Amino acid sequence: MLLSVSRILRRKNLLVTGGLDRIIRVWNPYLPGKPTGVLRGHRAPVMYVHVAFEENKVFSMSADNTVKVWDLETHGCCCTISSKASGIKGELTACLYLPGPRALCVATGTLAFLHLKVGSVPESHLVRSHQEPVVCCRYNPAFRHVVSCCEASVVKVWDFETGRQVSEFIGTHGNAGITCLTFDSSGRRLVTGGRDGCLKIWSYNNGHCLHTLQHDENQSEVCDCTYMEVNRNRCVIAVGWDRRINVYFDIPRDFHHFRKPQPHWQDDLNHGHKEDILCVAQCPPFLLATSSYDGEIIVWNVISGHMYCKLNTPSPMDGQDHREGPDRSVSQLAFLKTRLTKLDSASAALISNGPGGSVCFWKLFSGSGLVANFTPSREKAQVSGIVVTSGDTLAYLADQHGFIHVYDIQEYGLQGTELQAPNTVTSWRAHVSMVTSLELIEGGSIVLSSSLDCTVRLWSQDGAYIGTFGQNHPWDVFTPDSWGHPRVPFEILTDPRSMPTHRVLETDVPAGCLEGRQEQDHGTEEKDPCEAEKTPNPPSPEGLTVEAEAKADKSRWAAFCHGRLLSARRKPRWKMPELRWPSIYQALRCHELAFVSALGEKPDLSVPGSDLFPVGFCSQETEAALPERKKLSPWSGFLPEC
Incomplete structure (x- = not known):
């Protein structure tokens, strides 16, 4: 049937x-x-x-x-x-x-x-750490392992020193994907959060689930988690779509498989986030920062559960598309811990990402507020990862296009508001898709990154490529000769976004009209960038005609440049030098030439050293007309003497 x-x-x-x-x-x-x-x-x-x-x-x-x-x-x-x-x-x-x-x-x-998503067929020459996009990865210093998780709920353990895979286990959260991970203070247990709304504590060496952390309410996706010690009490703090801060105490004597969170803080219930919480960051011994989808950042006192301060990210810049509403979400936070030792300091102590690919520096004491705001990416790509060196000297910023930017922030934001971006140290392309995790290893000398392009990679602090976890040839992280440098991954080398930046490549303006217009004083007329230098008029009437035609052609050329420079005008940091036109307009004119037969002898090819080309002779008529033509020709300085 x-x-x-x-x-x-x-x-x-x-x-x-x-x-x-x-x-x-x-x-x-x-x-x-x-x-x-x-x-x-x-x-x-x-x-x-x-x-x-x-x-x-x-x-x-x-x-x-x-x-x-x-x-x-x-x-x-x-x-x-x-x-x-x-x-x-x-x-x-x-x-x-x-x-x-x-x-x-x-x-x-x-x-x-x-x-129905149709995945691309993996190419045999491309190295992949996972078969699915990698959502997070962390380094475990206790065992010198790198642990990575993908959207298929697969956990892989890698040897940091060689890049070889140690173990893996699948189905960690059933059919739900993993969203975040962290380690306990000893490094012996792995904590993962998933889209099923629960957290799980693993003995990740054998893949055994020790505890499941969840509450009785409707299960909402967990977006981020961290492991923290408060007054000798160890706890797992998780945030997500339920818009609450869930604290699970890690009690060694509790052998129950399922654990519930502690009661919510009163300030969290009354004055907490109104939208989904996307990120959590800690600064021992008592500070905790959370950020939400609506751009709100709240700093908490973990010991008392009270709100310390509340920050609001600036509105998106003008010119962005507001048809679907401005995206003000804050998904990355990082404390500048050395600056938090002085509680009365007015320097910036917190870094966050912001709308339009911006990065914000915030002060938390002496009146909380915004200290600096700048955009690392020229294409305003959203910042997807922020890490800071132990001494708060360098900040590593990763974006959605796979780039990593390094800035010198040692003196940045110490004296209050900053109007310029910090000095750039270096930048490089690490992945061809969004960077999902960024971490500094070995005192900041090694950079660990993962991406939605299914790869987990190691880099030196200045961007030298070490290798991709899962590649056929292992590396020795302490022997630079075994690194992939100076080579880079094939997909990065061939990706169009990896093309070096240059002003000639960034715009379609003609080479002579690359730079932006110079700033003019008020009350003065703006000079056309493609205007030619003024030259004395030729004395002859025919020369006047040539100059008139030249001016008409130059005005058309100026209009052409004016139309193509509209995009360049939006870049005020560029300055346009005037075009260096010749003193006489370069033009070709047609002249009627009388036929003059020039007599010449055929060269004797039998004589060595004779010229193989015929020699022309100027007639008397041509010699008489030449001076007058030289006066009228714009190329008079280049005409040969006969």
Whole structure:
């Protein structure tokens, strides 16, 4: 019995059907006797079939809510989405494929919207640390391990000194992905947070789950977590979509598998965040900072649970697209711990990212407020990672395009408000996608980074490439000869964004009109950047005609430059030098030349050293007309003497 909706694809003359026998058949409408293909794999009657001719795929769904994607050319199954993985429960009533968003809309007791992502085929010459985008990674100094997690809820443990994989375990949060991780104070246990709203404590060497931390309310995604010691009490602090600060005490004598959070702070309930909390950062012994989606930053006293101060990020810069509302989210925080020793200091003590790819420096004492605000990326890419060296001398900033920028902040923000950005030390391209984690190792001499491009990499402090975890050839982190430097990963080398920056490459303005216009005094007329220098008029009438034509051509050229310099005008830091035009307009004119036969002897090729080219002689008529032509020609200074 035929149950599924059949689709006719006229471009390929195909008819696809499915039914109670759990088999999908592909037919040629003009040859109905036998199917041209049979697709087997469903374990329940097929209820829905759709042919996506743009992708050359068949989407099917069976009565057990299992979705399968088939390839029309090979008749093989590309992927299977079970009901447990998709979360679809209940009796299937309707199903519809939407080609625009490439999603499958399924109606049971609820309405499900499945986005179908088609991953790119991995290239054999590219090194990948994970098969899925890496969401976080951390360094464990106790065992000298690097632990990384990907969206598929897979945890991998790497040897820091060689880059070899030590172990891995999968399904850490079931079908939910991992969002954050940290270590306890001893480094022996791993703490992970997931989209299922719970935290888990692992003995990550063998992949055994020791404890599960969760509350009884509706489970909301955990965005960030940290492990902290407060008055000799150890606790895990987690923040996320529930907009509350959840504190779980880590009691060694408590052997219960499930643990609940402590009661919420009163200030958190009354004056806490109104939007989802995205980030948490600690500064022992008692300061904790959290930031939310609406750009609000709150600094807490962990000992008392009281709010210390509240900061609000500046509004997005003018010129940004506000059609979907300004994005003021703050997802990165970093304390300048050496400056917090003086509680009455007016210097900047906290760094955060901001809207439009900006970075903000905040003072927390002597009246909290904004000290500095600058944008590291020329393309205003959102800052996705902030780490500071132990002495608060250098700040490493990573962005969504995979770049890492290093700034000298040793003296920055110490005396109050700063109007300029700090001095740039260096910058390099670390990944071809957004950097998700950034950490300094070995006293700041090694940089650890991970990205959505599925890689985890090591770099020296000045950007020398050490290697990618998972590569075939191990490295010795203490032997620079074993590093990948001066080579860089192939995808970075070939990515268009990795092209060196130069003013000629940043604009399409002609070479002579690259720089911006010079600033003019008020009340004076602005001079055209492509205006030629004024020269004396030639004495002859024909020369006046040449100059008039030259001025017309120059005005057209100036208008051309004026139109193409609109984008350059928005860059006031550029200054435009005047074009160095010749003193006489370069033009070619046509003249009628009388035919003059010049007599010459044919050279004797038998004589050594004779000239192989014919020699021309000027006639008397030509010699008489030459001085007058030289006066009228703009190239008079270059005409040869006969």
